[in-house]
Amino acid sequence: MxxxxxxxxxxxxxxxxxxxxxxxxxxxxxxxxxxxxxxxxxxxxxxxxxxxxxxxxxxxxxxxxxxxxxxxxxxxxxxxxIGRSYQRTNIFPEFTLWQNCWLAAQSREASSLRFVAPANAQQSVRARTETALSTAGLEAKADTAARAVSYGEQRQLEIAMLLAMDxxxxxxxxxxxxxxxxxSAYVIDLIxxxxxxxxxxxxxxxxxxxxxxxxxxxxxxxxxxxxxxxxxxxxxxxxxxxxxxxxxxxxxxxxxx
Amino acid sequence: MVNAPSRGIAAALILLALALALVPLGGDKYWIKLVTRMMVLGIFAMSLDLLVGYTGLVSFGHAAFFGLAGYVLHLISPDDAAVNMLWALPACLAATAAAAAVIGALSVRTRGIYFIMVTLAFAQMLFYFFHDSDLAGGSDGAFIYVKPVVQLGDWVLLDLGGRTALYYLALASQVVIYAGLVVMLRSPFGKVIQGIKINEHRMRALGYNVYVYKLVSFVIGGTLAGYAGFLFASIDGFVSPELLGWQESGIALVMVILGGMGTLFGPLIGAIALLGVEELFRDRAVVGVMAEHWQILMGGFVIAVVLFLNNGLGGLLVRLAGRREGER
The missing domain is CATH 3.40.50.300 (P-loop containing nucleotide triphosphate hydrolases)
Structure with a gap:
């Protein structure tokens, strides 16, 4: 077992x-x-x-x-x-899909008390963000605000954020x-x-x-x-x-x- | 998370800074002082926007830090000589940062209306402390007889007793603090606090200790308010308990709302607008007998901006100038 x-x-x-x-x-x-x-x-x-x-x-x-x-x-x-997704979509509507996933990826860093270098500067976090987006099939909409994508895509974003947390x-x-x-078929396959x-x-x-x-x-x-x-x-x-x-x-x- | 100003906004801000840089050339003492006050209150309001517009912390006690720095400056200034800013400023900032850390540690645990009430209560405690004690003139306030200087050895680099010097220090501070906050808001910390403002629960589920980030933001905002308070006390060389009171906190909130929450530059414009419109409404030549009752006109002005402009004057400017899209 x-x-x-x-x-x-x-x-x-x-x-x-x-x-x-x-x-x-x-x-x-x-x-x-x-x-x-x-x-x-x-x-x-x-x-x-x-x-x-x-x-x-x-x-x-x-x-x-x-x-x-x-x-x-x-x-x-x-x-x-231990990462979770939510039954009712629980995302950051004002942020782009990329930024939503970035927040999830950044959360794995030891600390986010870093004040000077731009958020997108760190290669490893960026890589995790982009891998998660492409695994969830969302890379085409990376720069679209989360509130502007379809409900199904918001659900996919939930999963992408989960994956970005690794x-x-x-x-x-x-x-x-x-x-x-x-x-649904896509997400079942993803699971x-x-x-x-x-x-x-x-x-x-x-x-x-x-x-x-x-x-x-x-x-x-x-x-x-x-x-x-x-x-x-x-x-x-x-x-x-x-x-x-x-x-x-x-x-x-x-x-x- | 669109923090970097678009080209249009950046151009407007550069023009504004240039226009401000020209004011002292006119030489009118009254105007120099008025615009200095606008700029300093603008910094105060901008520091509050970091909390209200970017972290989701609606503080109704922000004047506590503004006034406290002024009082510390009074307490460390000798009556017959200028205090050296090189140590006086760090001392004032350290005192406000410490106060913000203590007040923040106890208040950022609460949310919404409770946070508003707790911050108000702390600020009122400080208000009554200085109001009722003999430490610094009580309810009458106290003077800073000789204004601070920046001094290296015998060499005085900057004397805040000079109107123009203080004016340009305020202008340079606005520019530097604005630029610094723009950089910070694009950093990991900046993105995290904005995430907390939008969806605190989700940030927690992502693994962020939101308490720590909110507290750090609160301390940064409080310390910047302290810097503004240091400059403000240097304008008139006078501090009074009103600087810490709820009305002062309220004025800062009005400036933020008037200028546009979450725009950072908006509160700078909000401060200019609020003080500028006040000048206008107090002028008999402009409004006639209503000049006696200028507060009524001011109320109408604030209501009109809130009702007809989506997110204040800054929001209007953002719509006119367009947003920067696709920023990562």
């Missing part, structure tokens, strides 16, 4: 009386895509927020490369090598949401391409995409894990069918359009 990069053990998060995530354990290994599915409100995004440090868990433990990162602030977790773990929160068919060198946690509603890329599949309902295992086993699980997948799975399992 591959080395466990990121490991959550029995993590919970309460919002007032609501237990959004309840005793969830999940692991993520280099070269593997761990998809998390479940209906809206199942706690998937909260789980990502716990892994990325945007939220601190109410209980449980999270380790990364064997190090306890539970409750660590988001910026430190990010610098350790993380070991990618936490992808519905990367395909709102994308057209061509863009496949980067998967061998990264540990990936993927939240996605698009079942075709999930079954196309996932090595492990976890189904969450009401904050708890209903089932977790190989995608084929999950597809065949009566419990999952009953609780959640229903017709959606039937469509994905058959020869849908």
């Amino acid at each position: 591959a080395e466990a990069l990121l490991q959550a053990t029995a993590v919970s998060r309460n919002f007032g009386g609501l237990r959004a995530v309840d005793g969830v354990s999940l692991s993520c290994e280099t070269g593997r895509v761990h998809a998390v599915i479940g209906p809206n409100g199942a706690g998937k995004t909260t789980l990502i927020n716990l892994l990325s440090g945007d939220l601190a868990p109410s209980a449980g433990r999270i380790t990364y490369k064997g190090r306890d990162i539970t409750g660590m602030p988001a910026h430190r977790i990010s610098r350790l090598g 993380p070991d773990v990618l936490l992808l929160d519905e990367p395909l949401a709102g994308m057209g068919a061509d863009e 496949r391409r980067v998967a061998p060198d990264h540990g990936i946690v993927l939240i996605e509603h698009d079942m075709d995409a999930v079954f196309a890329v996932a090595d492990t599949l976890t189904v969450m309902v009401d904050g708890v894990i209903l089932e977790s295992g190989r995608p084929d086993d999950i597809r065949d699980s009566a419990r999952v069918r009953e609780a959640y997948l229903g017709d959606e799975l039937g469509g994905a399992g058959g020869d849908g359009p």
